[in-house]
Amino acid sequence: MTWWQRLWRRRKMEDQLEKELRFHLDQHASELIARGHDPQEAQRQARLALGGPEQVISDSLRSTDTPQLAILRPRLDASPILTICRNPTKEPFMVSTVAPSPLLGLELVPLYTTLFPTFPNTLPFPFAVLPYYHFLGRSFFLPGTFPL
Amino acid sequence: MQEKSDLRQGTLDLLILKVVALGPVHGYAIAQRLEQVSRGVVQVPQGSLYPALHRLENRGLLAADWEETESGREAKFYRLTRKGRTQPETEAASWRRLIEAVGLVLKMSEGSAE
Numbered sequence: 221m222t223w224w225q226r227l228w229r230r231r232k233m234e235d236q237l238e239k240e241l242r243f244h245l246d247q248h249a250s251e252l253i254a255r256g257h258d259p260q261e262a263q264r265q266a267r268l269a270l271g272g273p274e275q276v277i278s279d280s281l282r283s284t285d286t287p288q289l290a291i292l293r294p295r296l297d298a299s300p301i302l303t304i305c306r307n308p309t310k311e312p313f314m315v316s317t318v319a320p321s322p323l324l325g326l327e328l329v330p331l332y333t334t335l336f337p338t339f340p341n342t343l344p345f346p347f348a349v350l351p352y353y354h355f356l357g358r359s360f361f362l363p364g365t366f367p368l
Numbered sequence: 369m370q371e372k373s374d375l376r377q378g379t380l381d382l383l384i385l386k387v388v389a390l391g392p393v394h395g396y397a398i399a400q401r402l403e404q405v406s407r408g409v410v411q412v413p414q415g416s417l418y419p420a421l422h423r424l425e426n427r428g429l430l431a432a433d434w435e436e437t438e439s440g441r442e443a444k445f446y447r448l449t450r451k452g453r454t455q456p457e458t459e460a461a462s463w464r465r466l467i468e469a470v471g472l473v474l475k476m477s478e479g480s481a482e
Contacts, residue, residue, distance in 0.1 A: 236444070237418065237422075239442070239444075240394075240395060240418065240443070240444045241418065243394070243395075243396065243441060243442075243443045243444075244395055244396045244414070244418075246441075247396040248396065269414050270414045270415060271413075271414065271415035272415075275415065276414075276415050276418050276419070279415065279416075279418075279419040280418045280419045280421075280422040281422075282419070283419040283420070283422050283423040283426070284422050284423060284425075284426040
């Protein structure tokens with residue numbers, strides 16, 4: 221899977237990891253129950269042994285990040301636009317509030333503060349230029365004004 | 369009861385590859401087998417197991433498919449890729465060299481202490 225696919229398929233990867241950890245927890249709990257533990261106590265012990273599932277999911281996803289994605293990850297995770305794009309059906313509130321705002325120009329400032337410092341520099345040349353070109357127009361590329 | 373031992377960095381990957389080399393297996397079974405085979409000495413921190421599995425999958429050493437277990441539940445089964453088959457041999461050879469070297473140093477220091 222390329223870094224670009226990983227970026228967009230994060231939600232799917234999260235769901236799969238959650239399913240995998242659920243299976244792990246249930247297997248461990250069943251084994252403890254078979255050894256004579258109380259079911260509730262078995263669940264508690266299995267959860268303790270695994271640690272926080274959220275942390276395990278986060279560590280697993282980070283372990284597959286390329287160096288470029290590892291730099292971008294905190295910014296991308298906080299980006300409402302990416303959250304919507306990854307899975308719009310699971311984020312109805314965000315879709316109704318955040319998605320229309322770029323149309324009104326309201327989202328441009330947070331979008332650029334998110335993307336400008338690192339994003340274009342981590343991409344190959346034509347892709348690095350595209351966001352600037354698309355949003356700021358040709359005048360931005362006059363000599364002396366190019367920000368890279 | 370055997371004393372437990374912490375795994376050194378990089379060791380877990382090698383051990384996982386060795387277990388998966390025996391046949392397709394899910395994460396929980398990998399942890400169980402490692403503990404059984406090492407007679408309880410190697411206890412894989414479960415929180416480290418899944419990041420390691422996904423790292424190995426991402427490096428192309430493991431491939432995974434969702435399959436049904438005996439209990440009828442779906443689990444993610446890992447198997448070695450062609451690339452993953454050669455990697456453990458190289459790392460195991462490097463481990464054996466290191467063990468031998470450490471053994472020599474320990475022997476030397478024991479000899480000088482007597």
